[in-house]
Amino acid sequence: MSPPSSEEEDDLAAAWGAALEEEVGEAVAETQADALRVLNQAEIDSLMGFQGGDGGRGEQSGIERIISSGLVSYERLPMLEIIFDRLVRIMSTSLRNFTSDNVEVSIDSIASQRFGDYLNSVPLPAMLAVFNCREWDNYGLIVVDSAMIYSVVDVLLGGRRGTSAMRVEGRPYTTIERTLVERLLKVVLADMTAAFNPVADIHFEFDRLEVNPRFAMISRLSNACVLTRLRVDMEDRGGKIELLLPYATLEPVRELLLQQFMGEKFGRDSIWETHLAEELRHTNVALEVVLDQQTMPLSSIIDLKPGDMLYLNSKPSAPVRLQCGQVRLFTAELGRVETKTAVRILEEAQMVPEAVV
Structure with a gap:
């Protein structure tokens, strides 16, 4: 080739x-x-993490994950989920007695959300109840949607079963409706108190009822909160009740809410407590006999040298003190047994910490 x-x-x-x-x-x-191509609305929603119409309860993606990553997840407080499960069981019984109807309560979701974002997403019309946590020195929020309000009014005023509650939108709530909803809220708050009692001694008290979210400001807009959505079904009627607890409100019992569920005792292990108590009884501690205490200038202490004498302001027969560390335990009498110095306990002293010089 x-x-x-x-x-x-x-x-x-x-x-x-x-x-x-x-x-x-x-x-x-x-x-x-590609540079001249403009994103359509679906691509923008996917980038921002808005998958449409689920009120923020769907799977997050995109920039929304980055924004919400700073929030504290309620899953770090495992006891909260147990408390809300207990609340659902208690509410199912109490609302059946309250409405004389077949009531089923279930948890829709438990999530963390910023307080300002939640207020902006509250579907109006609704009633917002502010309740006081007196022992924790803070507040919480309960939101009852319009479907639940009209269902409660209908069932308490003798509405027939099998008919949906009539809604009249665009008007303010009447005094009768506010009074009936307030009675419902007091039942819910009593159930919340019973649900939290195994963990902490707390009483939730009804404070006021608002219809405008701007008047229900109980926390800063940027603060994180735990949002629990409860669904209440009364045959063909019902609605939603949302509980909002700021993390600042739960801070006094945060360590208790970090516990894992263990039986009916909510994390208490009696076997470990017994073992710890037995081991503490075998712990060695130093017991000191104090003859006298004096206050001396630092210059005198610096000038001390071997052979100097310190004069005590107590008589040989004066009682002495027995103390452990800085805790005074007993008053005793100094003496001698054979060739050893000994003390005889006279009485028990008050538990007052004292400094030893």
Whole structure:
């Protein structure tokens, strides 16, 4: 096979150059087209993490994950979920007695949310109840939606079963409706008190009822809160009740809420407590006998040298003190048994910490 001539080599190089220029031109054109392309609404929603209409309860993605990553997850407080499960069981019984109807209460979701974001997402009309946690020196919020309000009014005023509650939107709530909802809220708060009692001694007290979210400010807008959505079904009627507890409200019992569930005792282990008490009884402690205490200038203490004498302001028969560390335990009498110095306990002293010089 003969080698290619110079003309053939020139033609081959020209063909390669033309193909390369064509590929580069196509790549530049595609890049310019991508740069001029505008995102549609679906792509913007996917980027921002809004998958539509679920009120923020769906799976988060995109920038929303980054924004909400600073929130404290309620899953770090495992006892809360147990308390809310207990609340659901108690509410199911108490609301059946309250409405004389078949009531089923269930948890829709438990999530963390910023207080300001939640207030902006409250579906109006609704009633917002502010309750006081007196032992924790803070407040919480209960939101009752319009469907639940009209269902409660209908069932308490003798509405027939099998008929949906009539809603009249666009008007303020009447005094009768507010009074009936307030009675419902007091039942819910009593159930919350019973649900939290195994963990902490707390009483939730009804404070006021608002219809405007701006008047229900119990926390800073940027503070994180635990939002629990409860669904109440009364045959073909019902609605939602939402409980909002700021993390600042739960701070006094945060260590208790970190416990894991262990039986009916909510994290208490009696076996470990018994073992710890037995081991403490075998612990060695130092018991000191104090003859006298004096206050001396620092210069006098610095000038002390071997052979100097310190005079005590107590008589040989004066009682002495027995103490452990800085805790005074007994008053005793100093004496001698054979060749050893001994003390005899006279009485038990008050538990007052004292400094030893």
